[in-house]
Amino acid sequence: MFRMLAKASVTLGSRAAGWVRTMGSYQLLVPPPEALSKPLSVPTRLLLGPGPSNLAPRVLAAGSLRMIGHMQKEMLQIMEEIKQGIQYVFQTRNPLTLVVSGSGHCAMETALFNLLEPGDSFLIGTNGIWGMRAAEIADRIGARVHQMIKKPGEHYTLQEVEEGLAQHKPVLLFLVHGESSTGVVQPLDGFGELCHRYQCLLLVDSVASLGGVPIYMDQQGIDIMYSSSQKVLNAPPGISLISFNDKAKYKVYSRKTKPVSFYTDITYLAKLWGCEGETRVIHHTTPVTSLYCLRESLALIAEQEIRLPTITTVTVPAGYNWRDIVSYVLDHFSIEISGGLGPTEEKVLRIGLLGYNATTENVDRVAKALREALQHCPKNKL
Amino acid sequence: MFRMLAKASVTLGSRAAGWVRTMGSYQLLVPPPEALSKPLSVPTRLLLGPGPSNLAPRVLAAGSLRMIGHMQKEMLQIMEEIKQGIQYVFQTRNPLTLVVSGSGHCAMETALFNLLEPGDSFLIGTNGIWGMRAAEIADRIGARVHQMIKKPGEHYTLQEVEEGLAQHKPVLLFLVHGESSTGVVQPLDGFGELCHRYQCLLLVDSVASLGGVPIYMDQQGIDIMYSSSQKVLNAPPGISLISFNDKAKYKVYSRKTKPVSFYTDITYLAKLWGCEGETRVIHHTTPVTSLYCLRESLALIAEQEIRLPTITTVTVPAGYNWRDIVSYVLDHFSIEISGGLGPTEEKVLRIGLLGYNATTENVDRVAKALREALQHCPKNKL
Ligand SMILES: Cc1ncc(COP(=O)(O)O)c(C=O)c1O
Numbered sequence: 167m168f169r170m171l172a173k174a175s176v177t178l179g180s181r182a183a184g185w186v187r188t189m190g191s192y193q194l195l196v197p198p199p200e201a202l203s204k205p206l207s208v209p210t211r212l213l214l215g216p217g218p219s220n221l222a223p224r225v226l227a228a229g230s231l232r233m234i235g236h237m238q239k240e241m242l243q244i245m246e247e248i249k250q251g252i253q254y255v256f257q258t259r260n261p262l263t264l265v266v267s268g269s270g271h272c273a274m275e276t277a278l279f280n281l282l283e284p285g286d287s288f289l290i291g292t293n294g295i296w297g298m299r300a301a302e303i304a305d306r307i308g309a310r311v312h313q314m315i316k317k318p319g320e321h322y323t324l325q326e327v328e329e330g331l332a333q334h335k336p337v338l339l340f341l342v343h344g345e346s347s348t349g350v351v352q353p354l355d356g357f358g359e360l361c362h363r364y365q366c367l368l369l370v371d372s373v374a375s376l377g378g379v380p381i382y383m384d385q386q387g388i389d390i391m392y393s394s395s396q397k398v399l400n401a402p403p404g405i406s407l408i409s410f411n412d413k414a415k416y417k418v419y420s421r422k423t424k425p426v427s428f429y430t431d432i433t434y435l436a437k438l439w440g441c442e443g444e445t446r447v448i449h450h451t452t453p454v455t456s457l458y459c460l461r462e463s464l465a466l467i468a469e470q471e472i473r474l475p476t477i478t479t480v481t482v483p484a485g486y487n488w489r490d491i492v493s494y495v496l497d498h499f500s501i502e503i504s505g506g507l508g509p510t511e512e513k514v515l516r517i518g519l520l521g522y523n524a525t526t527e528n529v530d531r532v533a534k535a536l537r538e539a540l541q542h543c544p545k546n547k548l
Numbered sequence: 549m550f551r552m553l554a555k556a557s558v559t560l561g562s563r564a565a566g567w568v569r570t571m572g573s574y575q576l577l578v579p580p581p582e583a584l585s586k587p588l589s590v591p592t593r594l595l596l597g598p599g600p601s602n603l604a605p606r607v608l609a610a611g612s613l614r615m616i617g618h619m620q621k622e623m624l625q626i627m628e629e630i631k632q633g634i635q636y637v638f639q640t641r642n643p644l645t646l647v648v649s650g651s652g653h654c655a656m657e658t659a660l661f662n663l664l665e666p667g668d669s670f671l672i673g674t675n676g677i678w679g680m681r682a683a684e685i686a687d688r689i690g691a692r693v694h695q696m697i698k699k700p701g702e703h704y705t706l707q708e709v710e711e712g713l714a715q716h717k718p719v720l721l722f723l724v725h726g727e728s729s730t731g732v733v734q735p736l737d738g739f740g741e742l743c744h745r746y747q748c749l750l751l752v753d754s755v756a757s758l759g760g761v762p763i764y765m766d767q768q769g770i771d772i773m774y775s776s777s778q779k780v781l782n783a784p785p786g787i788s789l790i791s792f793n794d795k796a797k798y799k800v801y802s803r804k805t806k807p808v809s810f811y812t813d814i815t816y817l818a819k820l821w822g823c824e825g826e827t828r829v830i831h832h833t834t835p836v837t838s839l840y841c842l843r844e845s846l847a848l849i850a851e852q853e854i855r856l857p858t859i860t861t862v863t864v865p866a867g868y869n870w871r872d873i874v875s876y877v878l879d880h881f882s883i884e885i886s887g888g889l890g891p892t893e894e895k896v897l898r899i900g901l902l903g904y905n906a907t908t909e910n911v912d913r914v915a916k917a918l919r920e921a922l923q924h925c926p927k928n929k930l
C-alpha cells in the first residue's frame with residue numbers, strides 16, 4: 167500500500183541490523199566505557215556562584231516531563247506562553263521576542279550577527295569581560311569595533327557615552343546591565359534617548375541582572391536586549407531570551423549581506439517563533455525540555471515572586487588566596503561560590519543570590535561559611 | 549572584612565529592591581500573562597516522527613536531577629564520561645571529541661565554521677535538504693561551494709564523488725549518512741580513503757542515523773563527524789555530538805583567519821571539554837541538565853541495547869493528502885509521524901523508529917494507524 171521512496175539505494179529502516187553488531191570487515195575497536203556502567207549521581211549543592219543557580223522545585227519537575235514534537239500545536243502553545251513571559255520580564259511589547267537555542271554567548275552572537283554588517287561602526291562599553299567578549303565577536307565578523315575601556319568596577323555616564331557616539335558614529339552601542347565579572351550595575355536611564363539622537367541602536371546584556379534588578383526595555387528605550395535562563399530565572403543553562411524592537415528589526419531586515427549564521431538568523435527564528443503572523447516555518451529542532459523549564463520559571467516570576475539582586479562581588483581579603491576560600495566553602499559547606507573572571511581574576515569572590523536562591527537563610531549560610539573560611543585558610547604575612 | 553569591589557557605582561546585590569516593584573518613573577505596563585497562570589501540561593504521545601523521539605525512563609529521570617555548577621569537578625567527570633560515550637558510539641579514539649551546546653544545525657555550523665576559511669573549495673553531496681543546508685551555511689562564510697545535486701532518494705557512488713574531487717579540488721567533502729528528508733542511507737565504505745587521495749577531508753552528518761545504522765568513524769576514514777541528541781539517542785533536543793581526527797584538527801588549528809563564531813570556536817571548546825590536557829578553560833555555561841540526559845542515553849547504548857534503524861520514508865499513496873494522514877494518526881492514535889521536508893515536501897511520510905521507540909509493538913501500532921487512516925481520509929479520484 168505504501169511504497170518505499172528510495173529504490174536503488176538502501177533506505178533508513180530497510181535494514182534490521184542493530185548498530186552494535188559488526189558490519190562487513192569492521193569491528194568494535196572502542197569498547198563501551200567502564201565509567202558509563204555506574205549510575206549517574208550529582209551532589210546536593212547550594213549554588214551561590216554567578217550561575218547556574220539552583221532550580222525551583224517546579225522548574226526541576228518540568229525537566230522530566232514527557233517529550234512532544236517540537237512543531238506540535240501543544241509545543242507552539244508553550245512557545246507562545248514563553249514569548250508572553252519574556253515580554254513581561256523584559257517589560258516590552260515587541261512582537262519580535264523569542265528564545266535562542268544556546269547559552270548567553272549564543273544570544274550575544276545572535277544580536278551581533280544579525281545587527282552588524284561588515285564595516286559597521288560598533289561602540290562598546292568595556293568595563294569587564296563582557297564588553298571584551300562583544301568586541302571579540304564583532305571583530306570576527308568584520309565590524310569596526312570601538313571600545314570605551316574603563317577599569318573593572320567602573321560604569322558609564324551619559325556624558326562619556328555621548329563623547330563616544332559623537333566620535334565614532336556607531337550604528338550600535340553595547341552596554342552590560344549587570345557586569346557579572348565585576349559586580350557592577352550600569353544605570354540605563356537616558357541612554358536609549360541619547361543613542362537615538364545619534365541614530366544609534368542600544369543593545370543591552372541583561373544576562374546577570376534580569377529578574378534581580380529592575381529593567382524596563384520599552385520605557386528605557388532599549389532597542390535590543392537579551393538574557394539567559396540560568397541566572398535569576400533559575401532554569402537550566404543552555405537557552406537565552408532575546409527581543410528586538412521595530413527599529414532594530416528594520417536594521418536586521420534591511421541588511422545587504424546575510425548574517426554569517428543560519429542557526430541564529432533572526433529572519434528564520436522569527437518565523438519559527440510565530441513573530442510574523444500565524445504560519446510557523448521549521449528551522450531547527452528546538453530544545454523542548456529546556457523550554458518546558460523556562461516556561462515554568464517565567465510562570466513563577468509572573469506569580470510576582472519578589473526576587474533579590476543578583477551577584478555580589480567582594481575583594482579577596484589581603485593575604486588570602488581566593489582558591490583556598492572557594493574550596494573551603496565548597497568542601498565544608500557544600501556551597502558553590504566563584505572567583506573573579508577576566509579583569510577581576512584572582513582579585514574577587516563572586517557570590518550569586520539568584521532568584522530561588524535569594525533567601526535570608528542562604529545569605530546567613532554563606533556569611534557563616536566565609537567567616538569560617540577566613541579563620542582556617544592560610545594567610546600570608548604581608 | 550570583605551570589601552565591595554565597586555565604589556562609585558552601584559553593585560549588583562547592594563540594592564534590595566524586588567524587580568517587580570516600579571523604580572523611579574517607570575511602571576509595569578506589560579502585565580503578567582494570563583496563560584502562565586495555568587499549569588504546564590503536555591500530552592502523552594508516541595513520537596514516531598523523524599525526531600525528537602520519546603525518552604527512555606532513565607533519560608527522563610535525569611532531566612530533573614538537581615543542578616550543579618558547570619565547572620565543578622562532578623560536572624567535569626560527567627563531561628568526561630560523555631566524551632567516552634561519544635567515542636564509543638562514533639567508534640573513534642579521537643581526543644578532540646565533545647558536545648556542542650546547540651541542536652544539529654549548530655553542530656553543522658561548528659564543523660563548517662571551523663573547517664572552512666573564506667575561499668576554500670567545498671564539495672557537497674546534495675541529495676536532499678541537508679546538503680542544501682550545508683551549502684547555505686558555507687556560502688554565508690564565503691567558501692566556494694560546489695554541489696553534486698542528485699534527485700531525492702538517490703545516493704552517491706565512489707566514482708561520482710571522485711569526479712567531483714578531481715574537478716573541484718575541495719578541502720572538504722560533506723556527505724549525509726542518514727538523509728532524513730528522503731529516507732536514504734549513504735554507504736560510506738571507501739569514501740574516506742578516496743578523499744584522502746585527493747587531499748580532501750571527509751565530513752559526515754550522522755544526525756539521523758547514529759545508533760540506528762552501523763558507522764565506524766575511524767575504520768571508515770571519516771575525518772569529522774557530528775550527530776544530535778534527539779534521534780536514536782533518545783535524549784532531549786538541543787545539544788549535539790562532534791569529533792575531529794588529528795588531520796581535521798590540524799586544518800582547524802592552522803587557519804589563517806578566526807572562525808566567525810566564538811560560541812562554536814573549537815579551539816575554545818577543546819579547552820572547555822578537556823581535550824587538551826587537564827586544564828579546563830571557562831568558555832560558556834554548558835547546558836548541565838541536557839548533559840545529564842545525554843550521559844544517561846549514552847549509558848543505555850553502552851549497555852548494548854540492540855537498536856533498530858531509524859527513519860522510514862514512504863510515498864504518500866496516490867490521491868491522498870499527507871496532511872490528512874498525519875492528522876488522522878495524531879488525533880485517533882496519539883502518534884506523531886511527519887510529512888516530507890525540502891525536496892520531499894508533500895510527497896512522503898516520514899516515520900521514525902528511534903532507539904527506545906524502535907519496538908515491534910510500535911511498528912504494529914503505526915501500521916494499524918496508517919491502515920485505518922487510508923480507510924477514513926478523503927481520497928481524490930484521479
Ligand atoms: C553578563 C553576562 N553576559 C553573558 C554571559 C554569557 O552567558 P553563558 O555563559 O550562558 O554563555 C554571562 C555569563 O556568565 C554573563 O554574566
Ligand SMILES: Cc1ncc(COP(=O)(O)O)c(C=O)c1O
Binds near residue numbers: 599726
Ligand atoms: C540528517 C540531519 N542533519 C541535521 C539535522 C538538523 O538537526 P536539528 O534540527 O537538531 O538542528 C537534522 C534534523 O532533523 C537531520 O535529520
